[in-house]
Amino acid sequence: MSSEPAREGIPAATIVIFRNATSGGPPEVLMTVRSRDMVFAGGMAVFPGGRVDPADFELGQKVAGEFADAMTPDEAAHQVAAVRETLEETGLALGLSGDITAESAAEARALLEREGALAPVLEAFGWSLDLDQIVPFARWFPKNERIPRVYDTRFYLANLGTGAVEIEVDATENTRLFWTTAQGALDMAERGEIKLIFPTRRNLERLALFGSFAEARAQAEAIPVRTIVPQVDTSGGKPMLTILEDAGYPVTSELLETVARG
Template sequence: MTSDSAPDGIPAATIIIFRNATDGGPPEVLMTVRSRELRFAGGMAVFPGGRVDPEDFALGEQVAAATGLAPDEAAHQIAAVRETLEETGLALGLVGDITAQSAEAARAMLAENGALAPVLEAFGWQLDLAQITPFARWYPKNERIPRVYDTRFYLADLGTGAVEVSIDQSENTHLFWTTAQGALDAAERGDIKLIFPTRRNLERLALFASHAEAKAQAEAIPVRTIMPQVEERNGTSWLTILADAGYPITGEPLDTVARG
């Protein structure tokens, strides 16, 4: 059910962005609804993210020594930063003279060339990967499915939340802020659709009253690769995950699981 090394998956990174609720209630997270035309998770509500590009790995090699991260991990965190800017317009994991106007211009440049390194050079920004906290890694490996993503999940905190976000007009059709429980409730009403990893992560996120609480748990529980397995329980097939990885619900009847 777990492996420290999960070869052959398509490397991907996704980021769970927190903001403070205006009413003092539970924090909100940013979610996006993917275009129905996409092969993976089309029409599903997910967290911003995408695959790790060769340019991310190249930049990861350069920054690994300075950050103390392994080059592979640095590349995934860089991909999370790049995808956040690309998909939402938010400049997280970056430091420098960052304004709404410069972030918009940087996003436009990123859309043209697809790589983060030229954007950093053009705007005089630097990576600040300390803003990114590793949270989970999911690899739903299946021999019958040739394209499976090996996805690392990260946490980041926007704080006030008084920042505009907008869709990228290509992969996403809608961006929205919601509490984790609010997203689960919306799925129960049929307002949004959730794939298995997103649902399990939202259930875990619903445990926390703040980004600080989520970060503390993420730092206390080592990230291991979660590879869901099918188990038979009283004649019913269940899709299950690790029991000690921080998730309050570790299984779901297979016939209710939404697939990407």
């Protein structure tokens, strides 16, 4: 047995942003294509998000007790990171309350880029966090000693409602932002138009079950978030990468040889 300590994951947060489809039908979600130069998931289509910064933990510590469903400072920090990354990567001010307009959101995004933290933005614009807009959905921690950076990522849901919003890629970590249904993203991957890592594919399959944000939120609130650690199953003819059977995912395994890794 190895005496090496278990690898700790890099804390990260990602957010699945819903909007009503402009032509009716299933809701759309916002995805971004990461720059090929990025060490993790370079060139892959993912949901907006990133690592939790020290400033996120500092703000999370301050605000944790302010919410009705009092959350831990650690959870608050992850939700703060989800809010910050959304503003930084897309220009959308989600999880925030105050006098927010398209113009002020753009100014806040520019200030965030300069400051590198959300707290100065809140102070400058007189905004406050509204984390009731953020719904915990999943947590993925793909422990793999062969991957140099292993992220322990919490997934959240948020809803824009209307489709009449402007988004703009940050052009540093990402090269493209686009709206699509969850099934539409899976179809794009099948046609080779985008590439998906294992967690993103499984989450899109789960999201494709829902006909509305309300349905997604209801399932997220009904199934407690458990850390999903994919495992290799060699009991069959070919190795399979598997996940928990009872975490809300319709597909829980994939041939290891077909899995796209970050």
